[in-house]
Amino acid sequence: MMEGSGALDLVLSGDPALYAIVRLSLVVSLSAVALAALIGVPLGGLIALTRFPGRAGVIVLLNAFMGLPPVVVGLAAFLLLSRSGPLGSWGLLFTPTAMVIAQAALITPIIAALTRQSVEDLWSEYRDELNAMGVGPLNRLLTLLYDARIALVTVLLAGFGRAAAEVGAVMIVGGNINGFTRVMTTAIALETSKGDLALAMGLGFILIAIVFAINASAWALRYYAERRIG
Amino acid sequence: MRILFSALTMACLTFGAQAQEKVITIASTTSTQDSGLFNHLLPAFKAKTGIDVKVIAQGTGQALDTARRGDADVVFVHAKSAEEKFLAEGFGVKRFDVMYNDFVLVGAASDPAGIKGSRDIVASLKAVHAKTAPFVSRGDKSGTHVAELALWKEAGLDPAAAKADWYKEIGQGMGAALNTAKAMGAYVLSDRGTWISFKGKDDLIIAVEGDTKLFNQYGVMLVNPAKHPHVKADLGQAFVDYVISAEGQKVIADYKIEGQQLFFPNAGK
Amino acid sequence: MSDLPLTFAKVSYAVGATPILRDVDLVVRAGAPTFIIGPNGSGKSTLLRLAMGLIAPTSGAIDWNGSRDPAPRRRAIVFQHPVLLRRSVAANLIYALDQAGVEKSKQDRRCTQLLDLVGLIDLASRPARRLSGGERQKLAFARALARSPELLILDEPTASLDPSATLALEQLIAKAARDGIKILIASHDLGQVRRLAGEIVFLHRGRVLESAAMKDFFEQPRTAQASAFLRGDLISEE
Numbered sequence: 001m002m003e004g005s006g007a008l009d010l011v012l013s014g015d016p017a018l019y020a021i022v023r024l025s026l027v028v029s030l031s032a033v034a035l036a037a038l039i040g041v042p043l044g045g046l047i048a049l050t051r052f053p054g055r056a057g058v059i060v061l062l063n064a065f066m067g068l069p070p071v072v073v074g075l076a077a078f079l080l081l082s083r084s085g086p087l088g089s090w091g092l093l094f095t096p097t098a099m100v101i102a103q104a105a106l107i108t109p110i111i112a113a114l115t116r117q118s119v120e121d122l123w124s125e126y127r128d129e130l131n132a133m134g135v136g137p138l139n140r141l142l143t144l145l146y147d148a149r150i151a152l153v154t155v156l157l158a159g160f161g162r163a164a165a166e167v168g169a170v171m172i173v174g175g176n177i178n179g180f181t182r183v184m185t186t187a188i189a190l191e192t193s194k195g196d197l198a199l200a201m202g203l204g205f206i207l208i209a210i211v212f213a214i215n216a217s218a219w220a221l222r223y224y225a226e227r228r229i230g
Numbered sequence: 231m232r233i234l235f236s237a238l239t240m241a242c243l244t245f246g247a248q249a250q251e252k253v254i255t256i257a258s259t260t261s262t263q264d265s266g267l268f269n270h271l272l273p274a275f276k277a278k279t280g281i282d283v284k285v286i287a288q289g290t291g292q293a294l295d296t297a298r299r300g301d302a303d304v305v306f307v308h309a310k311s312a313e314e315k316f317l318a319e320g321f322g323v324k325r326f327d328v329m330y331n332d333f334v335l336v337g338a339a340s341d342p343a344g345i346k347g348s349r350d351i352v353a354s355l356k357a358v359h360a361k362t363a364p365f366v367s368r369g370d371k372s373g374t375h376v377a378e379l380a381l382w383k384e385a386g387l388d389p390a391a392a393k394a395d396w397y398k399e400i401g402q403g404m405g406a407a408l409n410t411a412k413a414m415g416a417y418v419l420s421d422r423g424t425w426i427s428f429k430g431k432d433d434l435i436i437a438v439e440g441d442t443k444l445f446n447q448y449g450v451m452l453v454n455p456a457k458h459p460h461v462k463a464d465l466g467q468a469f470v471d472y473v474i475s476a477e478g479q480k481v482i483a484d485y486k487i488e489g490q491q492l493f494f495p496n497a498g499k
Numbered sequence: 500m501s502d503l504p505l506t507f508a509k510v511s512y513a514v515g516a517t518p519i520l521r522d523v524d525l526v527v528r529a530g531a532p533t534f535i536i537g538p539n540g541s542g543k544s545t546l547l548r549l550a551m552g553l554i555a556p557t558s559g560a561i562d563w564n565g566s567r568d569p570a571p572r573r574r575a576i577v578f579q580h581p582v583l584l585r586r587s588v589a590a591n592l593i594y595a596l597d598q599a600g601v602e603k604s605k606q607d608r609r610c611t612q613l614l615d616l617v618g619l620i621d622l623a624s625r626p627a628r629r630l631s632g633g634e635r636q637k638l639a640f641a642r643a644l645a646r647s648p649e650l651l652i653l654d655e656p657t658a659s660l661d662p663s664a665t666l667a668l669e670q671l672i673a674k675a676a677r678d679g680i681k682i683l684i685a686s687h688d689l690g691q692v693r694r695l696a697g698e699i700v701f702l703h704r705g706r707v708l709e710s711a712a713m714k715d716f717f718e719q720p721r722t723a724q725a726s727a728f729l730r731g732d733l734i735s736e737e
């Protein structure tokens with residue numbers, strides 16, 4: 001396969017520009033996961049453990065938002081961050097920070113919804129024991145998040161996979177600027193449009209390899225952790 | 231959690247540092263970027279002025295809109311009438327001609343409309359229409375798309391309005407249009423630069439070239455700081471001055487792919 | 500503050516229209532273990548959950564030394580199927596000690612004492628969820644003791660254990676009782692009842708049919724249902 005050998009050459013060449021693109025992809029998507037986790041994990045845990053009017057509606061909405069189209073999120077972020085938008089004075093459009101924000105917005109619902117599910121499942125198992133020990137609300141949340149830690153790693157991975165693979169949002173808010181906001185997915189889109197399908201395919205293989213490597217290491221971590229903590 | 235947090239901090243630091251440097255944002259066209267001109271021009275500009283340039287490559291219409299919203303400091307595009315409208319609305323300071331290249335009508339080697347070798351683009355488009363040969367249009371309000379529509383108009387035809395089924399508007403960039411044309415055995419209007427540097431030509435050939443109607447003028451404008459006060463007027467003006475200077479013009483003329491010159495500087499002419 | 504005596508006054512508990520406990524009057528005082536016995540589904544676990552304050556009665560009232568606040572003070576429970584946290588054996592105990600308000604500086608020593616007591620000291624760093632059934636019950640027992648309870652509620656703690664593990668746990672229960680902890684325990688095992696019980700509460704179809712000292716109950720049960728239960732007969736419907 002011609003495309004395959006192109007990919008191999010690319011990886012073996014260790015091209016610094018390619019390295020920078022891969023690095024930016026990782027930095028942006030990992031930062032987006034971190035930001036989304038900071039919001040989504042406590043939010044999901046809170047929804048799991050509290051009862052309020054309209055809770056069912058919030059959960060349905062959250063689950064629906066898991067499938068938000070990246071371009072729509074990108075467009076919304078674009079309108080917010082553009083110089084003519086409400087947050088224009090921050091000067092963030094066409095920067096990696098804008099890409100982090102857009103990707104975080106995309107995956108926060110995923111992380112929150114999956115966290116809620118994990119925490120709620122664990123709560124139904126732990127409720128009697130924790131109540132019998134007189135555990136208060138905050139401690140309850142922390143205990144459940146901690147004991148759901150292995151499931152939460154998988155949740156964060158799902159978020160990372162979605163962030164790293166999307167092209168619509170980062171293209172719109174990042175602008176695919178060479179050496180500044182170009183990431184793997186936008187580079188793939190660009191090379192495809194330039195007709196350099198071998199290079200596009202090569203980048204695609206690298207992206208898949210990275211996502212695979214991260215999933216494999218998380219799986220190994222999970223396997224190890226499950227044997228250790230059950 | 232701690233690891234995630236430090237990654238976030240690191241990211242913020244990385245991006246924050248960038249903001250302090252001398253850097254401008256140019257809204258330009260996919261054809262300028264895809265042809266590789268910027269990779270040739272910008273390092274020379276940076277060497278002379280120390281200014282970094284971030285290029286957002288979009289269709290001309292979209293690039294002008296980006297500038298209208300204040301999200302770029304300079305526009306560098308190729309659709310004279312749209313640029314003049316932009317100026318008239320007060321979004322640009324002044325427009326300068328920079329260079330021209332030309333369009334070519336690309337098609338499959340089998341040449342279903344029988345126009346190969348013609349130098350008359352209007353007659354050729356009429357032939358495509360008469361034979362209902364497949365035709366791919368950018369359909370994205372880019373400079374190339376605007377130029378294509380003007381040529382159809384000159385031929386007295388309006389396939390977009392007629393919703394002719396041989397006429398496909400794909401709403402994507404030049405490279406994507408070439409890819410689509412190749413896959414469909416269709417004709418497509420392309421700028422020469424993108425065509426020469428396009429990697430997957432296979433059985434695509436140039437069907438029509440050399441008609442003066444196919445010339446394509448590029449212009450550069452500083453976005454008006456009176457409209458958008460945050461525009462980096464000094465740095466942006468430095469770029470405008472550079473590309474129309476004798477030195478910048480020579481750099482443009484020197485850009486060649488496979489021995490062919492892509493852009494012909496004509497500033498101040 | 501004390502949790503004893505624990506008083507049930509005309510307590511009923513129903514799920515929807517289904518009554519599970521009916522008009523239970525009961526006083527649990529310090530002293531020898533009180534055993535709740537009765538056939539499957541008679542309401543033993545429900546009664547214990549009420550006694551712990553985990554569920555509220557549908558009607559009637561429960562108080563712990565006069566207080567109706569269900570928050571656990573000096574009481575603890577070992578469930579029929581204990582749930583252990585996804586942490587090491589020691590971490591499960593430290594967690595319970597922390598919740599019981601034991602000072603951090605004393606937690607390690609107390610944890611070691613408890614592990615020693617229940618014979619799990621060698622398994623301290625094992626994941627708790629990987630323990631065997633018997634080890635699990637012992638850890639849950641130690642975890643309940645971590646609260647320094649006055650009232651210790653046990654729901655069939657030996658139901659799924661082999662004879663030697665049953666014996667080990669019975670010894671722990673007997674020691675706790677000797678140390679002054681009031682034991683309220685549900686059990687099916689009549690041998691165990693004879694070995695440990697002070698008082699007996701006989702539940703049948705959600706009602707307390709008898710409440711008596713252990714000897715009296717075994718020697719002269721006052722209801723036909725209790726006699727049948729002691730003979731191991733199937734209890735006739737109504």
Ligand SMILES: Nc1ncnc2c1ncn2[C@@H]1O[C@H](COP(=O)(O)OP(=O)(O)OP(=O)(O)O)[C@@H](O)[C@H]1O
Nearest residue numbers: 514517519537538539540541542543544545546579
């Ligand atoms: N939440 C509930 N919803 C419906 N029925 C319930 C609920 N809780 C208990 N029951 C029913 O109430 C009855 C008493 O249950 P409980 O668990 O208290 O019995 P038990 O005496 O502990 O039985 P076992 O000896 O099998 O442990 C059973 O028939 C049970 O199915």
Ligand SMILES: [Mg+2]
Nearest residue numbers: 543544579654
């Ligand atoms: Mg039971």
